[in-house]
Amino acid sequence: MEKVMRNKILALLLLASAINLSGASFDPSNLIVIPEKASPQENYSAGQMADYLGKVCGKKFNIVSESGDISGGAIYIGATRRAAQAGMDKFNTEEYKIKVIGKDAVIAGSVERGILFGTYEFLERFAGIRFFSPECERIPQAKSITVPDDTDIFHKPTFRYRYIYGGSRQLKDADARKLRITGWGSGPELGSSERFGYGDHCHTFCKYAADFPENISWMASNGKRIVNNSNLFGSICFSHPEVLKRFAGKLKKEIANDRAKAKAAGISAPRFYHISQNDCDAACFCPECQAFAAKHGVSGLVIDFVNRLFWEIKPEYPDVYLVTFAYFDSLQVPTGGIEPDDHVLIQIASYTKSFHDHLRGINDPANREYLKLLNDWEKCAKGRLAIWDYWRYYSSFLPPATNALNLQEFVRKYRDMGLHLLFIEFENDPKSLVSFCDLSTFLGARLLDDPDRDAEKLIRDFMKTYYGAADGAMRKYLTLIHEGMKRDPKPMEQTPFWERKYLKDPEFYRQGFALLNDARKAVAADKKSLIRVNAEMMILTASYLKTWNMHRNSLKLDKAALQKDIETVLPEVMKHYFSPEKLKKHKISDLIAYYAEKIEIVSAQKPDAWIPLDNFDPAQKGAIICETKDIKGGGTHIIDAAAPCGKTISTSANIAGTKAEDMHKKAFRFGLYEKHFQKYLLFGSINAADIPQDEKYHWYCIGTSRLYSGLVLWMHQSWRLSWDLGKNFNSAIPEQRYKIYVYLKFQGPGYVKGSGKPSDVCLARAVLVPLKDENK
Template sequence: MAKSTTCPARVQSVFILFFSISFLLTSLPLSAQKKSRQKTTSTTATNIVLTDKETSRYRIVVPAAATPHELKASQVLQDYLLQISGVALPIVADNKGRSRYEIVLGQNERLAEAGIAVDFNKLKEDGFLIKTDSLRLIIAGGNEKGTLYGVYTFLEKYLGCRMYSDKVKVIPTQKRIALAQINDLQVPVILFRDTHYRGTWDAEYTDWHKLDHDKEGGRPDWGMWVHTFNELVPPQNYYKEHPEYFSMVNGKRIPTQLCLTNPTVLEITIQNLRRKIAQNPTATYWSVSQNDNRNFCTCDNCRAIDEREGSPSGSIIQFVNQVAQQFPDKVISTLAYEYGRKAPKSLKPQRNVNIMLCSIEVNRDKPISEDPTSDDFRRDVEEWGKISKDIIVWDYVIQFNHLVSPFPNLHVLQPNIAFFAKHGVTAMFEQGNREVGGEFAELRSYLISKLLWDPNQNVDVLMDDFLQGYYGAAAKPIRTYINEMREALQKSGATLKIFGTPYDAATSYLTPALIRRYEQLFDEAEVAVNQDATLLERVKIARLPLEYAIMEQAKKNFTGEQGVFVKTDGQWKVRSAIRAKIDPFVDLCNRQGVTQVKEWSTSPEEYRAAMYRLFSQGMKEHLACNKKVKFLSPVSESLPAEANKMLTDGVRGSHDYAFNWFSFSGKDLEVVIDLEEIKPVKRIESAYHQFAFWLGILPKKVEYSVSIDGENFEQVGLVNNTLPIDQYGGIQRDFVSEFTPRNARYVKVKAYTIGNTPEWHPGAGRPANMRIDEIVVE
């Protein structure tokens, strides 16, 4: 995709041409698998000397009517040859004078004159041929960026150049550039290749690594990307007067998804999509796809289709097919995601319908092809492949709840991409970190980009080449760190999930003993490059995830050797080793440009603030600490077994709402704490967490009351919430009430929910979740 032609045509006519090759001037082989069909022929005999002692008889020949990409290819080649050899080769058009010494670029008249047959139909858009013929070097590519991609491949594969990141390139110098015979034909099986890492948005990185996005990470050929139901039929415009346009869930219409069997919804969708296409007529792909929630319509008509088809994809495909019929010159894309991932039994997508199949549920500790828990996903890939010839896979490669955290999945990247290619997938979007940074962001970007072009490459060779080029003398201990973490995960038998946490891994790949070993390896890495400030900074950035994991596990443990707090001389104090980590961690994140440590929330500065909040709150053995909590609401039968301990255990929640925040949905909180004896009380506080995007919303207000007998309560505090719910980042707020001391044995806390979210909210009509932390009584 992101091309000028549609995916169905590509799928029917593209064949894999990968064969293993041997590098001439580099140590990086393209593939370690003989089954690859990428074709290269070379011998050791030198027959072309492009430059020698800062002189050259060669010139670069472009077509007289060269495309912008062919012209760019000539300029890139000229520039890099100058940097490598000190020689500036002239660029001339193919209608000028002839010479025996030419580098022939693009779809060039010289090819026919020399009797060189190039099947440009086989090259399609991005494929290319690098070939020597007599004294000529030929780099000819497909009708989009093929020639440009061929030039970058020539520079990397035959002249030893590298682009490891948007900021790190290697351009070796050599006065004499001599080439052996070359016959290198490459046509990718994956035609649309994209990964979500900011560093890959650099224009040259994008071209060098053959990715399909622009300098903002956008996809120019896509008019709308995903989750578009609300954009096409906005609830704020229609829900109040026409709730029937939206999903029926548990007998009630709520604006979470569309009612896909309502004819007026179809009409509005087509009308609004037509307007959007008129505003961007050159875009080919237009997403008509479900919102990012699971509350699909279960009205009689929608349910009948879904039951007949064995999946909610039934009503989705029927609806999208009707939309697609109105736009025969466009491709209408829809999601096979979560509730709609399973293919329908009998319905088939129209010719111009694209299926975006998402792998969000699969584990990342084993390749999809080998993981028993991925049986249903493998089935879905196969079933969609039988009924659709235009499939893009949306895959996920990082831990979203903790973007800056160890996530040992590098070993599954190659087999998973190869699995999709084997099953006919011709377009892939690898969702990494849309923010800056993340664990081994540069390495992941590099590996993914290379594998999307050729899924059969030897990932170990790719990784070693990157580590040596990017980290220098620190490469060996960093590679050992990667290997040992992967081995620990595999030995433990634990699963690896994209919504996991560093404290989930405390018994698998992040045990205390392993963490000490990893610290030793990074100490070695830092010593190895301590005379090079640039390499040392890269090593410290690579160490950030380990430092983050240590801090996160300390919050989970809370006290003791691996905790935040330790008791010294009868007093709880912040452990010095943890206090010493937070500022260097945040400062380095800021230097690197890290924007968030958690998807959608928590900037490094917010993370620092959350840690200092925890330090200041301390481990308090307050009056309610470890005292019994009685729940009046929500009712005890609906609560986890540990609920009556969580609110008074002394352990505080922090930036991550998944840890130590007691959470429930759609109810007020009302609890009574028995202090076990009458004591003077003068201060009560309780903490709450808001992450409104995912329905975690602060209470409207919190009331505090005290009692001596547990029957008659006196209100001593009322705290109203003043923070809006349209701030979608993570927010922690302490609701504090101080008052004239009262004698009391019982303390009541009542926090009022906002109820269901309003119409304008992404979770419109759904009950809010309340998340509460420690109740402190002093």
């Protein structure tokens, strides 16, 4: 009886195998057919099909026009007559269909990427090809491929706009298409791009308001109107009718320009336009704007303006979508019945808040407040939503941490909310290589295309090819990181990495080193896989070295040997993950010193006293003069005739009333901080008795210090006057010391008795003066 049952099961398995293999079969003797007047996308797609099938079968497939002699089964690509006869001739953006008709396989789709996406789906599904990263593809070997007779596949990506910004490891457009990522910059051969029009994809208020007269410009909290010509500070006046009129006029003009350029280039015109606050708070402090915000919130103030702007352009451009941020002070949902128009999308960007843990699951307790925020916006916007998300932490050094095993939770939640657009910040740079970065990019892209793909299968496929024989050990290491991250109850970006529980735990490092050493042994003869394993080992080893004082070398490892290991593997790791162009800005020796903790951070020297220096001359030989335009964040840039260049940076100009005054009730503090090594080099404060009472600018010497690539001068306890001095670091003279001077103005009752001005501290300039004959 048991033998009979085994024979029946074997027969069923053979039958199933036969069914799977029956269908249209293709080898290099078959043709790839394109329309007589093929478009750039159809030609490119056919080229990709011929190239990759040729790699599978050992001989390239030939491409012919549909008007040619076609015998036997063929693969038809694009708007062919064969597709039209089958009713495969009408598609919306990015839709495609793959169907077997007799002995032919027919692929058709939208002129906007659908044809190309259908081609890649065919290659993956029926030829077994996988596109994991620019350097890693899986291409099986076979004499032919078979497409089942009943193949009839239709697909449309879940989200209309899917973009993963990779920083120095940014995918080229052609590689992004293989992962079904959209974005800017693609030509007609790649099906154009789903991109933003004039102003690009963020912080555009300043681009519309830079030429406004002062009397209609943004009003700061001090009651002065300031022309907004930088995306780092200020906003617009949402209530002044002339502002809406000027925005509408410029937007109409730019839409017309964009469409003319697109037509000339043979690509699709943009349909999305970002009308969004600068990289700071949005509120205007004029009485009308403040009254509206009091009733509807700052987000209501912004949405009402963008709604009215769309209504102004709608008669001419009803197909355009306007996108605006929920960000900084506009992050929370509006009150009083304000909702976005059907063509206004709210892009939630929560990085400015500490309740969003970007790498842990959406249902993790650390994301409880973020989940509530999403649910509130879902109720308010009713699907008119977008997300600006983050797939890495933004501390200076990135220890072992990854979102790979939590991606599907987030993507499915976004799908359920009805999101239109997803923009992902996922910068990888030579000094901030993210653990399992290529896995997150690959997996994330495939889930953005279809959130219901089998994530675990995608991970297994990736690991097997990307890490070769080390796939088992690397999968266990991925899980080790994932489980370790769960141990901190609050969002981890609230905690410096050296304070995170798993990164202080010797057991995490013991298991991690064991798994990665096993992985190294498994791929010792596989150079590419070994480099990828070494990338994770480099990050883990650097983390162990940078937390040395926390775990006190509980594993009793040889520090010099760990540093030597990084020195050995880092050059190949960097060359693998970053192009020569991206590495030009970095010396390999500097990167080794950074990851291997070889740089000695020397404390800065304090001056005798932090007092005004009336006789200081900044124009000294060799001095580096830093203007306010060099500051990339912090404070509010405002016009000030008393400043050397007519502009200064205010601590509190964009903060209202008592909140602004409260910022100036404590002693003014400052210091030097090396962000790459998380070390403070200097703390200081200016005593009330030493603050001039004339409310004018004065020079102060902060101290004497070497420069380091991550050196930050922070001023005011809020750090709102932070200045990145590290960009002036010269690795050729690392021991050179500089005296650091700042040009400050103190005003208002927080610092000057009886003053009628709002309390504030303004920074107009900094100067670095090298010490002569400096040898140490």
